[in-house]
Every structure is written in C-alpha cells, then in structure tokens.
Amino acid sequence: MNPFEKIFNYRVISRMEDTGVFLSTSHERSWLKLMLGHPSAAEAFSGVTLDKLRSLVEQEEAMEIAEDLIHKAPATEVQVYHPLVRVLRRSIQHHQGIQVSFVLTNGQPGPEQSGLPYRLEYSMVKKEWYLLWYSWTRRDFMSIRLQKIAAVCEIPASPELVRTTQAEIQRILESRRQSVVIEVLPGYNKELSRILYAFSCFEKEVRYDEEKDTYFISLTYLGNEGEYVLSKMRFLGKRVRIVEGNWLKKRMRESALKALALYQASPDQTRPGQE
Numbered sequence: 061m062n063p064f065e066k067i068f069n070y071r072v073i074s075r076m077e078d079t080g081v082f083l084s085t086s087h088e089r090s091w092l093k094l095m096l097g098h099p100s101a102a103e104a105f106s107g108v109t110l111d112k113l114r115s116l117v118e119q120e121e122a123m124e125i126a127e128d129l130i131h132k133a134p135a136t137e138v139q140v141y142h143p144l145v146r147v148l149r150r151s152i153q154h155h156q157g158i159q160v161s162f163v164l165t166n167g168q169p170g171p172e173q174s175g176l177p178y179r180l181e182y183s184m185v186k187k188e189w190y191l192l193w194y195s196w197t198r199r200d201f202m203s204i205r206l207q208k209i210a211a212v213c214e215i216p217a218s219p220e221l222v223r224t225t226q227a228e229i230q231r232i233l234e235s236r237r238q239s240v241v242i243e244v245l246p247g248y249n250k251e252l253s254r255i256l257y258a259f260s261c262f263e264k265e266v267r268y269d270e271e272k273d274t275y276f277i278s279l280t281y282l283g284n285e286g287e288y289v290l291s292k293m294r295f296l297g298k299r300v301r302i303v304e305g306n307w308l309k310k311r312m313r314e315s316a317l318k319a320l321a322l323y324q325a326s327p328d329q330t331r332p333g334q335e
Contacts, residue, residue: 240305
C-alpha cells in the first residue's frame with residue numbers, strides 16, 4: 061500500500077472505523093508524546109486517561125521542534141483548553157443537569173440558571189469554547205461562551221426530565237437543520253481528506269459513485285451556520301461544487317457576482333490568454 065494512502069483514501073479509513081480500528085503514523089505518535097508533556101495536558105485529561113496515553117507512546121521518540129520553529133513577536137497567548145471543559149464533558153457523558161452562574165457585563169456573577177448540557181464546541185475563528193445547552197429556567201436551547209460562565213456544578217435530574225429535555229433539544233435542532241450535497245470534482249479526489257477536514261465540525265456522509273469516480277458529501281448544518289459553510293466553499297474553490305441546496309447555491313452566485321463587480325468583470329468575460 062502507498063505509505064500516504066491514509067491521507068486521502070476515505071474508503072479505507074471508513075471501513076477500519078467500522079471495525080473499531082484507528083490508524084496512526086509514527087509522526088502523529090511523536091507529536092502526541094510531545095503534546096502530553098505540555099503542562100496543560102494534566103488539566104485536559106483525567107489521571108487514568110493521561111497515564112494510558114503516555115504508556116501507548118512510551119516507545120516513541122518525542123518530536124524535536126526546537127531547531128525547526130522560531131517564536132517571534134507573539135500575540136497574547138490564548139489558552140486552547142478551558143478548565144470547565146472536563147467538568148461539562150463529564151456532565152454531558154453522565155446525562156446530568158447543571159446549575160450555571162454567568163458573568164454580567166459589570167464583571168459580577170448573575171442569577172443562577174439550571175439546565176441540561178448538550179455539546180461542547182470550539183470555534184477555530186474566535187479561539188473560544190462554547191456550551192450548547194437547554195435552559196430549564198428560560199425553556200430555550202442556548203449557546204454560551206465558557207468565558208461567560210462564573211461557576212457551574214452538577215445537579216440531580218430525574219431520568220424522565222432528561223429524556224423529555226433531550227427530545228426537545230432534538231426537535232429544536234431538526235427545525236433548524238439545513239442540508240446540502242457537495243460534489244468533489246474527480247481531479248481532486250486525492251485531496252478528499254483536506255476537503256473533509258474543512259467540514260469537520262459538521263455532520264456529514266460520504267458517498268462514492270464508482271461509475272463517475274466521484275465523491276458526494278451530504279452535509280448537515282444549522283441554519284445560522286450557512287454563511288460559515290459558504291466561506292468554506294469559497295476556500296476550497298474549484299475543488300468542489302454544490303449540487304443540492306438552493307439557498308447555498310443562490311448565496312454562492314450572489315457572492316461571485318459581487319466579486320466580479322468589484323473587479324469590473326462579467327461572468328462571460330474572456331479569460332486572459334483566451335480569444
């Protein structure tokens with residue numbers, strides 16, 4: 061097998077995932093060993109998990125980056141890991157309710173609210189953690205930055221309350237969901253992993269058409285995330301094409317026409333070098 065097959069062969073990866081097998085390269089294991097030596101690793105993982113990860117990479121050599129990277133004129137460092145992540149992750153896994161106190165604009169803690177945590181998300185753009193949760197106090201599904209949480213603690217919740225809340229969360233999410241089908245142009249099949257990484261934060265399914273040698277990505281996203289999906293489509297450029305999803309097609313045409321107008325061009329204008 062091509063040693064770089066892991067990078068772009070989605071079919072091989074998906075079949076191994078179905079059997080519970082995870083592929084890793086020596087480069088990835090060396091990087092993991094280096095990261096486990098960072099002081100924040102002790103906060104990010106429980107003691108048992110941290111010991112197990114370290115034992116798995118014990119025979120690997122830690123990646124040497126001292127001579128390869130130069131750190132110059134850094135901006136204010138942002139801590140990628142937030143101390144509340146472990147607390148909230150445990151509550152989500154155990155289906156426990158939480159009681160939350162938020163930080164007000166004057167810096168003082170506000171009134172407490174109770175609810176059920178649903179999911180943790182990290183914004184690569186804003187470099188912040190967000191909690192998606194259902195507030196029993198407000199009876200609404202909400203998103204809150206972890207930086208705005210002054211304190212959080214677990215509270216008991218009956219199984220019936222948890223089930224009804226989870227059902228309500230799913231109902232709300234279904235009402236907000238949008239879908240689109242994206243075609244990967246065959247000439248860029250080897251970049252499938254890169255393309256999937258661009259949509260890594262969304263629910264997706266990949267279908268391969270053997271006759272056309274073409275991958276189709278069925279993407280599901282919330283309505284307020286449409287512009288973000290659009291930005292990813294622009295980033296990927298000619299590698300992908302929207303085949304289903306009228307709203308996204310319309311927005312892509314609008315943005316393309318605005319760009320052409322900005323540069324005083326027209327859609328049918330002759331390209332440089334063509335007659």
